[in-house]
Amino acid sequence: MLYREAGQFKTSYAADQQIFPILQDRIGIGLIAVLALGVLPLFATEYMTTTILIPFLVMSIAAIGLNILTGYAGQLSLGTGGFMATGAFAAYKLSTMFPDLNIVFVFLGSGVITAFVGVMFGIPSLRIKGFYLAVATLAAQFFLLWLFNKVPWFTNYSSSGVISAPPRAIFGDIMVTGSSAHYTAKYLFLLVFVGLLALAAKNLTRCHLGRAWMAIRDMDIAAEIIGIKPLQTKLSAFAISSFYCGIAGAAWGFIYTGSVEPLAFSIEISFKVLFMVIIGGLGSILGSFFGAAFMVLLPVILTNAPHLLGLNIPVDMISHLEYMIFGALIIFFLIVEPHGLARLWQIGKEKLRLWPFPY
Amino acid sequence: MDFLYNFFISPFVQIADAPLFFVEVLTGGLLSGVMYSLVALGFVLIFKASGVFNFAQGAMVLFAALFFAGFMDKGVPWWGSLILTIGVMVLLAMAIERIVLRPLVNQPHIILFMATIGVTYFLDGFGQTIWGSSVRVLDIGLPQTPLEIGGVLVNKFDIIAAVVAGSLVAALALFFQKTRIGRALRAVADDHQAALSVGIPLKTIWAIVWTVAGLVGLVAGVMWGSKLGVQFSLAMVALKALPVLILGGFTSVPGAIIGGLIIGAGEKIAEVYWADAIGGGIEDWFAYMLALMFLLFRPQGLFGDKIIERV
Numbered sequence: 001m002l003y004r005e006a007g008q009f010k011t012s013y014a015a016d017q018q019i020f021p022i023l024q025d026r027i028g029i030g031l032i033a034v035l036a037l038g039v040l041p042l043f044a045t046e047y048m049t050t051t052i053l054i055p056f057l058v059m060s061i062a063a064i065g066l067n068i069l070t071g072y073a074g075q076l077s078l079g080t081g082g083f084m085a086t087g088a089f090a091a092y093k094l095s096t097m098f099p100d101l102n103i104v105f106v107f108l109g110s111g112v113i114t115a116f117v118g119v120m121f122g123i124p125s126l127r128i129k130g131f132y133l134a135v136a137t138l139a140a141q142f143f144l145l146w147l148f149n150k151v152p153w154f155t156n157y158s159s160s161g162v163i164s165a166p167p168r169a170i171f172g173d174i175m176v177t178g179s180s181a182h183y184t185a186k187y188l189f190l191l192v193f194v195g196l197l198a199l200a201a202k203n204l205t206r207c208h209l210g211r212a213w214m215a216i217r218d219m220d221i222a223a224e225i226i227g228i229k230p231l232q233t234k235l236s237a238f239a240i241s242s243f244y245c246g247i248a249g250a251a252w253g254f255i256y257t258g259s260v261e262p263l264a265f266s267i268e269i270s271f272k273v274l275f276m277v278i279i280g281g282l283g284s285i286l287g288s289f290f291g292a293a294f295m296v297l298l299p300v301i302l303t304n305a306p307h308l309l310g311l312n313i314p315v316d317m318i319s320h321l322e323y324m325i326f327g328a329l330i331i332f333f334l335i336v337e338p339h340g341l342a343r344l345w346q347i348g349k350e351k352l353r354l355w356p357f358p359y
Numbered sequence: 360m361d362f363l364y365n366f367f368i369s370p371f372v373q374i375a376d377a378p379l380f381f382v383e384v385l386t387g388g389l390l391s392g393v394m395y396s397l398v399a400l401g402f403v404l405i406f407k408a409s410g411v412f413n414f415a416q417g418a419m420v421l422f423a424a425l426f427f428a429g430f431m432d433k434g435v436p437w438w439g440s441l442i443l444t445i446g447v448m449v450l451l452a453m454a455i456e457r458i459v460l461r462p463l464v465n466q467p468h469i470i471l472f473m474a475t476i477g478v479t480y481f482l483d484g485f486g487q488t489i490w491g492s493s494v495r496v497l498d499i500g501l502p503q504t505p506l507e508i509g510g511v512l513v514n515k516f517d518i519i520a521a522v523v524a525g526s527l528v529a530a531l532a533l534f535f536q537k538t539r540i541g542r543a544l545r546a547v548a549d550d551h552q553a554a555l556s557v558g559i560p561l562k563t564i565w566a567i568v569w570t571v572a573g574l575v576g577l578v579a580g581v582m583w584g585s586k587l588g589v590q591f592s593l594a595m596v597a598l599k600a601l602p603v604l605i606l607g608g609f610t611s612v613p614g615a616i617i618g619g620l621i622i623g624a625g626e627k628i629a630e631v632y633w634a635d636a637i638g639g640g641i642e643d644w645f646a647y648m649l650a651l652m653f654l655l656f657r658p659q660g661l662f663g664d665k666i667i668e669r670v
Contacts, residue, residue, distance in 0.1 A: 072470075076469060127654065127655055128654050128658040129658075131412045131468070132605050132609075132658065132659070134412075134472075134653060135601045135647075135650070136605065136650070136651050136654060138598070138601060138602075138649055139644060139647035139650075139651050142643045142644035142647060143644040143647070143648065145643075146640060146641065146643055147643055150640065197482060271476060274473070274476075275473065275476075278469070282469075285495060287599065291406065316491075317488065320484045320485075320487045320488040320492070322484070322486060323480050323483050323484025324479075324480070324481050324484030324485050325480070325484075326480050326484070327477045327480030327481030327482070328477070328478070328481055329477075330473065330474070330477035330480065331458070331459055331474050331477040331478065331481070334463065334466075334470055334473055334474050335459075335462040335463060335474075338466050338467075338470045340464070
């Protein structure tokens with residue numbers, strides 16, 4: 001009853017092609033937009049913004065990026081951390097080399113640079129596939145981190161190897177990066193970025209290119225026979241995915257932590273983003289958000305739970321227990337719903353169509 | 360120019376100047392490659408029999424080593440700890456089969472891969488919750504002294520590791536080729552459904568395969584543990600075994616050995632002779648690049664099954 005599309009007829013091609021074809025979806029998205037843009041910044045405390053909202057937004061960009069590559073184009077990649085590091089360091093170099101460049105273009109530029117790096121490491125995907133490719137992408141992960149660690153040019157010869165985001169403003173005087181930026185400004189800036197990037201990703205996956213990716217994913221030889229060029233398709237998936245990962249890395253370094261070293265983008269990050277994509281749902285942009293929310297909230301909850309329950313456990317024990325619960329939960333979710341949270345959402349919508357009358 | 364000289368000429372000059380030292384580096388590399396092979400073997404076994412890319416092999420190595428060292432610290436003699444740890448690994452294999460694999464039968468490979476990463480996190484946390492995260496010294500009386508063979512210095516420990524790896528492979532080959540269970544394992548590896556239809560109990564086979572992989576992990580854990588000490592970083596040796604794996608092919612036991620030798624030797628030689636040209640600390644990624652080079656010519660690894668694709 002609540003969720004009924006009966007009576008909503010499409011009378012034009014434009015209506016048929018809408019991203020949200022059902023009125024209830026449009027209302028829902030509008031509500032979320034109002035909530036995220038207008039209500040949350042008013043109520044969110046600094047702790048909530050910096051430990052939950054901003055990491056959630058950063059990780060959802062990365063998850064969308066990996067979802068394009070793994071969920072849509074079917075190329076398993078474990079190099080996300082390396083690409084994010086590339087984005088962060090590219091943004092740092094761009095913003096220090098061209099101090100007058102607007103921060104928006106710094107982010108986009110770092111995305112483009114990461115896209116080139118991604119294409120370079122995507123070339124082996126033309127020869128190898130599956131888990132062989134996954135292990136091969138680890139080369140990107142380790143090589144890129146080593147490069148940023150070893151070559152002092154990337155950190156502007158800083159002795160500690162840590163880069164700090166220079167303060168930058170948008171619209172003249174609103175600081176969004178650096179230590180003097182207000183957390184609400186950071187959040188809103190990032191939110192607009194995420195919204196636009198998600199919209200772009202959704203549309204990309206619905207157009208010619210997205211269909212080509214899915215064809216390659218489902219069976220690459222068959223796709224090749226019907227005229228889809230594997231070279232362009234696979235490399236474009238790597239390029240666009242790395243573009244997103246690069247922006248995510250830049251946002252991580254500039255907005256989330258403010259200063260960053262290559263080690264922050266270790267292989268743990270690659271696995272975490274892969275978890276987000278799989279727990280959220282492979283081949284679903286919405287799922288990327290669910291996955292990012294899940295993976296950002298879970299450690300926060302696990303860290304705070306013993307205090308809330310009044311248990312007194314030594315600190316190193318807690319971190320080990322966290323690992324255990326984390327692993328067990330991942331297995332649990334995979335068993336309960338291997339298609340991810342996006343699939344659960346779909347099932348929920350189906351149920352709501354009939355509710356409260358089961359027939 | 361300096362870089363080109365350091366990269367293309369000076370290493371070869373050094374090799375030509377001191378051939379004996381080169382042989383020493385090479386043997387050292389080959390022998391440490393054997394240690395990688397030990398970890399890679401566990402991966403290959405599970406991939407062959409169930410098509411699962413078991414990322415948890417590294418965690419199993421750490422888990423086994425933690426239990427072994429833990430029992431030893433409690434004052435149990437080494438054979439007693441060995442038996443107890445074998446028991447633990449059997450239980451672990453049965454639990455993984457029952458709790459993780461059985462509900463996920465027929466899921467895509469990537470889901471199973473993710474599940475094994477979940478197992479990795481769980482085992483890392485579980486092992487350290489029980490035994491703590493301090494570094495344990497594992498001393499099973501293996502000599503660490505160097506030995507001179509024809510003017511070349513070789514570590515005795517590495518030779519023992521090579522002998523252990525060799526006998527392990529021989530034992531596994533015998534087990535796979537000559538026993539009833541081994542034949543069933545090979546049948547399952549070829550085709551799950553066909554194996555089921557001729558009456559091979561898939562669940563039992565999986566439990567056995569994970570047990571065997573656990574035991575290989577135990578051997579690897581004891582060897583690595585007595586070399587580096589039992590600590591969390593032991594789980595990271597799995598990352599070293601991955602390039603060995605793609606180089607040798609996921610489905611080949613000899614591939615794991617040969618791959619390990621190539622990676623070990625290549626890594627040592629590059630570290631000794633080319634570190635000047637490209638900077639130190641290359642051991643993190645060099646193995647991957649080396650494996651990638653091989654993969655461009657043989658996409659299924661050196662000894663992997665030929666990939667036949669049909670539409």
